[in-house]
Amino acid sequence: MRTLIIAEHNGQHLNEQVARAVTAAQQWQQPVDVLIAAAQPDALAAQAAALQGISSVLVASDAALQHPTAEHLAEIIVPLAANYNVVLAAHSAFSKNVLPRVAALLDVNMLSDVLEIVNTNTYVRGIYAGNVLATVQSSDATQVLTVRGSKFAAAATGNAAGITTVAAPAAPVGSRWVAEAFNKSERPALTAAKVVVSGGRALGSADAFAQVIAPLADKLHAAIGASRAAVDAGYAPNDLQVGQTGVVVAPELYIAVGISGAIQHAYGMKDSKVVVAINQDPEAQIFKIADYGLVADLFEVVPQLTAAL
Numbered sequence: 001m002r003t004l005i006i007a008e009h010n011g012q013h014l015n016e017q018v019a020r021a022v023t024a025a026q027q028w029q030q031p032v033d034v035l036i037a038a039a040q041p042d043a044l045a046a047q048a049a050a051l052q053g054i055s056s057v058l059v060a061s062d063a064a065l066q067h068p069t070a071e072h073l074a075e076i077i078v079p080l081a082a083n084y085n086v087v088l089a090a091h092s093a094f095s096k097n098v099l100p101r102v103a104a105l106l107d108v109n110m111l112s113d114v115l116e117i118v119n120t121n122t123y124v125r126g127i128y129a130g131n132v133l134a135t136v137q138s139s140d141a142t143q144v145l146t147v148r149g150s151k152f153a154a155a156a157t158g159n160a161a162g163i164t165t166v167a168a169p170a171a172p173v174g175s176r177w178v179a180e181a182f183n184k185s186e187r188p189a190l191t192a193a194k195v196v197v198s199g200g201r202a203l204g205s206a207d208a209f210a211q212v213i214a215p216l217a218d219k220l221h222a223a224i225g226a227s228r229a230a231v232d233a234g235y236a237p238n239d240l241q242v243g244q245t246g247v248v249v250a251p252e253l254y255i256a257v258g259i260s261g262a263i264q265h266a267y268g269m270k271d272s273k274v275v276v277a278i279n280q281d282p283e284a285q286i287f288k289i290a291d292y293g294l295v296a297d298l299f300e301v302v303p304q305l306t307a308a309l
């Protein structure tokens with residue numbers, strides 16, 4: 001049998017998590033194909049074909065795929081799934097939208113945010129905000145799963161896999177793309193940044209985010225993150241929320257400023273390579289996760305740190 005990877009992209013570039021999904025897919029020791037569904041798929045197909053470990057790239061092309069809906073993608077994937085015993089993607093807002101629909105249409109279970117593939121149908125995944133690791137086994141004929149990208153190295157390039165065209169059924173009439181709004185930022189994307197500086201409730205205002213967190217992030221060419229308390233209070237926009245109900249990040253360096261380290265926040269950042277915590281409470285939970293801790297008033301030390309860099 002074969003494994004099918006659903007590739008996330010922005011119309012021009014593959015998401016860097018696709019290469020990580022390719023590494024995860026090698027665990028089955030069977031041919032791995034990548035599906036590119038796009039309005040103009042040529043450049044994307046070439047990028048996918050270069051990934052080591054890919055047997056072939058399947059291309060579904062349709063004008064409506066300029067802005068694909070999850071419903072449309074599911075219509076493309078489900079007929080293909082008959083040839084595959086594994087359908088997988090890197091865990092993201094994109095795959096969380098598409099693959100549960102695929103699993104439902106195939107009448108199989110969805111295995112989300114897999115951290116480790118033990119064998120061909122057994123997986124480790126976090127439950128209770130990552131505090132408990134559950135080992136689960138699926139007896140479904142088709143395994144539909146998303147994998148945590150940060151747990152798998154990115155596949156190298158240098159391959160020249162074949163490219164095959166597959167049918168793209170027409171977009172379903174029940175839903176259609178209307179518009180999208182992007183937050184324009186010069187900063188690196190939160191999920192791809194090598195350094196993340198996150199602020200918590202202790203900042204006390206959006207102004208403090210701009211005056212204390214942003215200058216430090218600028219110096220480090222970092223993305224800005226926030227705790228849910230900071231987001232709920234309106235100090236930072238929703239898309240910066242790190243944690244169980246926000247995004248999961250695993251940068252080289254994560255600096256938590258005025259964040260207590262609740263389990264729901266830790267879920268989103270504890271795989272970071274190096275964690276630095278600045279908190280005035282020496283008992284704060286965040287110090288249990290941190291590699292380096294500074295017990296201090298953030299309003300004193302963060303500007304000093306920024307000035308020293």
Ligand SMILES: Cc1cc2nc3c(=O)[nH]c(=O)nc-3n(C[C@H](O)[C@H](O)[C@H](O)COP(=O)(O)OP(=O)(O)OC[C@H]3O[C@@H](n4cnc5c(N)ncnc54)[C@H](O)[C@@H]3O)c2cc1C
Pocket residue numbers: 199200201202226227228229230241242243244245246247257258259260261262263264265268278279280281284296297298299
């Ligand atoms: C279902 C569910 C999902 C959730 N999902 C998320 C999620 O995705 N992400 C998330 O972050 N949270 C999430 N939460 C909320 C989480 O439980 C915490 O409430 C939240 O993370 C707390 O944010 P905080 O650390 O900024 O605030 P607090 O817990 O209030 O911590 C503020 C910290 O700042 C320190 N401090 C105060 N003043 C200063 C100063 N001047 N200098 C230095 N330090 C100072 C304090 O000592 C304290 O440790 C979720 C909760 C639930 C129930």
